Amino acid sequence: DQQVKQNSPSLSVQEGRISILNCDYTNSMFDYFLWYKKYPAEGPTFLISISSIKDKNEDGRFTVFLNKSAKHLSLHIVPSQPGDSAVYFCAASPRDDKIIFGKGTRLHILP
Amino acid sequence: NAGVTQTPKFQVLKTGQSMTLQCAQDMNHNSMYWYRQDPGMGLRLIYYSASEGTTDKGEVPNGYNVSRLNKREFSLRLESAAPSQTSVYFCASSEGAGVRSTDTQYFGPGTRLTVL
Numbered sequence: 001d002q003q004v005k006q007n008s009p010s011l012s013v014q015e016g017r018i019s020i021l022n023c024d025y026t027n028s029m030f031d032y033f034l035w036y037k038k039y040p041a042e043g044p045t046f047l048i049s050i051s052s053i054k055d056k057n058e059d060g061r062f063t064v065f066l067n068k069s070a071k072h073l074s075l076h077i078v079p080s081q082p083g084d085s086a087v088y089f090c091a092a093s094p095r096d097d098k099i100i101f102g103k104g105t106r107l108h109i110l111p
Numbered sequence: 112n113a114g115v116t117q118t119p120k121f122q123v124l125k126t127g128q129s130m131t132l133q134c135a136q137d138m139n140h141n142s143m144y145w146y147r148q149d150p151g152m153g154l155r156l157i158y159y160s161a162s163e164g165t166t167d168k169g170e171v172p173n174g175y176n177v178s179r180l181n182k183r184e185f186s187l188r189l190e191s192a193a194p195s196q197t198s199v200y201f202c203a204s205s206e207g208a209g210v211r212s213t214d215t216q217y218f219g220p221g222t223r224l225t226v227l
Contacts, residue, residue, distance in 0.1 A: 004153070032212040043115070043201050043218030044154070051213075089153060093212030098169065101153035 003027045004092050006102035014110050019077040021105050023090030026071065030092040033066060034099065035075050038087045047088070048075070077107075085109045113137055115219035117202050123225045124192045132187040132222050134202030141208035143185035144169075144216065145177060147198040154201065160185055162208040192226040199223050 005024045013019040021035075031052040036044040050057040050064045050073070057064050063076045077084055090102040118133045136143065141162050146154040156169030160179040174196060176188045185204075189196055200222045205214035 006153075009151070034212075041220070043203070043220050045218065046215045049213070091153075096209070096211050098156055098159070098210055099212055099216070100170075101155070103151060103153045 001026075002102075003030075004090055004100050004102040006088075006090050006105045008105050009103070010106040010108065012108040012110055013080045015082060016079045019075075019080045019084065019107055019109070021075040021077075021088050021090070021107065023073045023075075023102055024071055025073075025092050027092070027094070027100075028071070029094040031095050032093045033064070033073050034091040034093075035062075035064060036089040036091060036101075038089065038104070044089060080107075080109050082109050082111070115202055115204055115217050117200075117219040117222050119222060120220070121223050123227065124189075125227050126193060128192050129188070129190050130192065130224075131189075132200055132202075132224075133184070134186065134219060135184045136202075136204040136217070137183065138204060138206070138217065139182070140204035140206050140217070141182070142205045142210060142214065143179065144203040144205075145175075145185070145187045146201045146203065147171065148201060148221075149198050157187065157200075159210065161210050192224075194226045197224060197226045 034049040035047040037047045038044040066073045087104045091099045093099045115136045144159040145157040158177040163182045202219045203216040205216045207214040
């Protein structure tokens with residue numbers, strides 16, 4: 001049973017616009033959430049994270065929002081750039097435990 | 112500073128053959144992990160090593176064995192490969208000893224394995 005769900009397999013966004021990637025989770029014990037980015041033929045790289053005590057974390061063009069009551073988080077990329085085209089994995093973990101990854105969303109930035 | 116390296120990059124096996132996937136990190140990290148990624152699936156944890164000398168099963172350990180050879184190296188062995196083990200395998204490492212979700216995991220480039 002999927003504990004971390006990324007229901008959109010792919011997303012296309014115009015360059016310069018906002019990209020919003022969504023993620024839902026089912027396990028109420030999760031207290032740390034992460035986003036990883038993956039280019040073809042490379043390993044995933046860490047992008048941004050958020051603890052359950054926060055509802056927003058920002059790093060440059062990337063912002064993650066956490067809605068605990070809805071068990072939902074989202075990654076906003078503003079403005080979207082061509083180099084943002086990649087697969088984005090949402091991940092979650094209970095405190096000091098292993099990370100569980102979603103299936104990923106492929107983001108295409110259109111010129 | 113190469114980070115996490117994996118060998119080989121590609122491998123084709125016949126059903127029943129065995130092989131070992133190698134992973135090494137030069138960041139002096141304590142924890143190391145093996146994941147597999149299948150089409151349309153996320154990364155699933157096979158085994159991990161929270162410190163030198165210890166290994167533990169992850170979500171999908173069946174058909175695999177691991178060895179934490181030393182602090183730098185963590186190998187994954189398929190004793191009798193099956194077509195269901197066709198996948199891309201990623202090794203990762205993180206700084207802390209013991210699994211801590213707040214420790215960033217650094218991934219290698221992956222090994223693409225096909226079992227015929």
